[in-house]
Amino acid sequence: MRILVVGGTGAVGKAAVSKLSKGHEIILAGGKSGDIQVNVMDEASVSAMYAKLGKLDAVVACTGHSHFGPVAEMGPKQFLDGLKDKVMGQINLVLLGMAHVNDGGSFTLTSGILSYEPIRQGSNAAACDGAIDSFAIGAAIEMPRGIRINAVSPGLLEAAAQRYDGYFPGHIPVSNDRVGYAYAKSIEGAVTGQVIRCE
Amino acid sequence: MRILVVGGTGAVGKAAVSKLSKGHEIILAGGKSGDIQVNVMDEASVSAMYAKLGKLDAVVACTGHSHFGPVAEMGPKQFLDGLKDKVMGQINLVLLGMAHVNDGGSFTLTSGILSYEPIRQGSNAAACDGAIDSFAIGAAIEMPRGIRINAVSPGLLEAAAQRYDGYFPGHIPVSNDRVGYAYAKSIEGAVTGQVIRCE
Numbered sequence: 001m002r003i004l005v006v007g008g009t010g011a012v013g014k015a016a017v018s019k020l021s022k023g024h025e026i027i028l029a030g031g032k033s034g035d036i037q038v039n040v041m042d043e044a045s046v047s048a049m050y051a052k053l054g055k056l057d058a059v060v061a062c063t064g065h066s067h068f069g070p071v072a073e074m075g076p077k078q079f080l081d082g083l084k085d086k087v088m089g090q091i092n093l094v095l096l097g098m099a100h101v102n103d104g105g106s107f108t109l110t111s112g113i114l115s116y117e118p119i120r121q122g123s124n125a126a127a128c129d130g131a132i133d134s135f136a137i138g139a140a141i142e143m144p145r146g147i148r149i150n151a152v153s154p155g156l157l158e159a160a161a162q163r164y165d166g167y168f169p170g171h172i173p174v175s176n177d178r179v180g181y182a183y184a185k186s187i188e189g190a191v192t193g194q195v196i197r198c199e
Numbered sequence: 200m201r202i203l204v205v206g207g208t209g210a211v212g213k214a215a216v217s218k219l220s221k222g223h224e225i226i227l228a229g230g231k232s233g234d235i236q237v238n239v240m241d242e243a244s245v246s247a248m249y250a251k252l253g254k255l256d257a258v259v260a261c262t263g264h265s266h267f268g269p270v271a272e273m274g275p276k277q278f279l280d281g282l283k284d285k286v287m288g289q290i291n292l293v294l295l296g297m298a299h300v301n302d303g304g305s306f307t308l309t310s311g312i313l314s315y316e317p318i319r320q321g322s323n324a325a326a327c328d329g330a331i332d333s334f335a336i337g338a339a340i341e342m343p344r345g346i347r348i349n350a351v352s353p354g355l356l357e358a359a360a361q362r363y364d365g366y367f368p369g370h371i372p373v374s375n376d377r378v379g380y381a382y383a384k385s386i387e388g389a390v391t392g393q394v395i396r397c398e
Contacts, residue, residue: 043275070341071297071337071338071341071342072297072341074294075294076290076291076294076295079287079290079294083282083287083330087326087330088278088279088282091278095273095278098270115333115337116333116336118336118339118340119337119340120340121341122337123337123338123341124334124337126334126337127286127290127330127333127334129333130331130332130333130336131282131326131327131329131333132329133329134313134314134315134326135322135325135326135329137314137315137317137329138313138314138317138318138321138323138324138325138326139270139317139322141318141319142269142270142271142319142320142322143271
């Protein structure tokens with residue numbers, strides 16, 4: 001398979017490809033690093049990337065930053081910026097990439113545990129994760145040409161645990177392997193419309 | 200209680216207040232009708248409404264239009280417009296209204312069945328509903344001064360069934376009474392961080 005992993009150079013992106021079987025052509029896209037550069041929030045940049053790459057079998061989105069902060073101090077602009085970054089970035093990859101994915105191909109999005117498991121300062125991230133989960137569920141039933149779509153919903157990734165120190169008290173960090181298997185299930189399996197939880 | 204129902208003149212808004220116990224002061228806000236007018240997507244308009252009304256015990260948000268259309272024909276702008284209308288409209292009411300709600304008061308948001316039960320052309324609505332559900336779950340744990348927040352998630356409302364004719368095959372319309380009880384549970388009960396499903 002020809003697999004594009006957007007955000008493929010980050011911690012989740014690295015985990016995402018770690019359990020795929022051998023023989024795939026994997027293209028890593030990043031903001032500044034990777035095989036090809038893209039700004040997922042910029043429609044023109046996303047479309048240009050797809051035009052350059054030609055046909056793909058799988059697109060994996062491991063991108064997005066949401067706003068972390070106490071809900072009582074959060075402003076509408078901060079909230080909307082989170083939606084634009086984490087939700088619209090991934091949605092752009094789907095809506096603008098649909099025509100570039102082969103029949104029977106797949107999209108795999110990345111949400112997160114906060115959609116159902118709250119932490120302090122995480123209400124914007126929660127909303128973003130919930131939007132991505134439900135979009136995958138909602139879109140799957142009408143994707144054209146047998147294209148599948150799922151969301152992988154990881155807990156606190158081991159590789160990122162230090163960066164989020166103090167935010168996730170009592171959360172057992174999830175191994176890269178565990179997360180890798182979830183992406184492999186979506187990319188190489190046959191499921192669609194699923195939220196694949198890894199906790 | 201002093202209860203503000205935004206979108207209170209619509210079908211869901213009418214159902215929302217139908218099972219509340221007597222003796223509340225209910226203020227209906229609408230785009231063009233109701234006791235007070237507000238554009239929930241406009242921060243200044245939302246802030247002006249709250250400033251006029253003074254302190255409240257409960258805010259109920261029954262607002263929002265998402266984009267309906269096949270996912271294969273959906274553009275990023277249509278998708279973002281849905282998020283701005285249905286998600287940010289309700290989020291604005293919470294973030295800008297927090298300081299105007301009395302200690303121990305509540306917010307009740309309105310999502311919908313599409314966050315977990317897909318229909319054709321409903322993927323944007325699904326994402327909006329999922330965002331609202333997860334925001335209520337995420338925000339509840341850190342709302343200040345004992346303020347509660349829940350999301351009511353109704354199925355196809357009996358009163359709106361004709362308007363959505365053909366979109367919800369096989370969905371059993373939900374009575375106004377059933378939906379009214381869900382809002383009463385959130386407004387008059389003690390629960391917080393819940394998605395109250397009515398199907």
